[in-house]
Amino acid sequence: PNTKVLGENGSMKIGQRTIREADTKHSFGWITATEVLAHSSNIGSTKVAQMLGDEELREAYLRFGFGDVTGVDLPGEARGRVLPLPWRDHLLANISFGHGVSTTALQIANAYASIANGGWLKRPFVVKSVRDPETQEILETKPKTIRRVLGDDAAAKIRLMLSATTMGEGTGVNARVPGFPVAGKTGTAQRVLDGGRGYETGAYISSFAGFLPANDPKYVIFVSLDRPMKNYYGGAVAAPVFSRIARYAVSRAGLSPVL
Secondary structure (H helix, E strand, O other), rough: OOEEEEHHHHEEEOOEEEEEEOOOOOOOOEEEEHHHHOOOOOOHHHHHHHHHHHHHHHHHHOOOOOOOOOOOOOOOOOOOEEEOOOOOOHHHHHHHHHOOOEEOHHHHHHHHHHHHOEEEEEOOOOOOEEEEEEEOOEEEEOOEEEEEOOHHHHHHHHHHHHHHHHOOOOOOOOHHHOOOOOEEEEEEEEEOOOOOOOOEEEEEEEEEEEEEOOOOHHHHHHEEEOOOOOOHHHHHHHHHHHHHHHHHHHHHHOOOOOO
C-alpha cells in the first residue's frame, strides 16, 4: 500500500504514445499505491503494471474471473475478453487502468465480492430456492467457491486501500454513506463503437464499484451508466447512485452505523 511510484506530473511518454491522467487537473509527483487508487491515476497504474509485467498482470485478471463466464444461473452470459500475450508497452499501460479489456458488470461485481469476502471467488446466483409444486420440496441454491484469488492479508490491505478512494480528495467521495465506511473505485471509460473498432467520440461509460461496511462487508454494489449526459466522471455520476442504493440497503437491513 505504501510503495511509491512517480506520477510524471500528469504526462508519460511510452513509445510514440502519451499516457495522461483522465482529469487534466491531476498532476502527481511521487505517490503511493494507495494514492494511485484514491486519485484514479492512469500513470500510477501504468507504473505498477510495469513493475508486475504483462504475464503477471494478465494472470491476475484471469484469476479474478475476467475473460470467462461466472456460471450465473441466467442465459446468454458473455465472457468478456482479456487479450492474449504478448502485450506491447502501451497496451500494458492501457490495460492497467481498464482500457483494452472487455468485461461484464457481473464480473466486476464478483471480483469486488472476492476482495470483500477475504479472497474467495464464488459463483454468483440469482435464484435462492425452487419449490417443487407437487412434493413441496424446497431445493436451495448453495454458494459454490470457484477458487481462492487472494490471501487474507492481501484482501484486508486492498479493502483499506479502496477505502481511501472515498476519503479526503479521493475520486469516490460521493459514494459515502453516513455512518458506514465505504470501499470502492471509480471508473471512467471511453465507449467502444457499436459494431466497430475504436471509440465513440464524446461517449463514456461511467461506473463505481464498491462494498460496505468496508470493515465488515455486507453488500457489494456496482453501478454503471452508459453515455451519461451532463458529466462523465464515475465519481460525479455513478458514485452518488451507489450512495443512494447503499443507504437503502443498510437501512432495510437494519444495520447499525459504525462511524
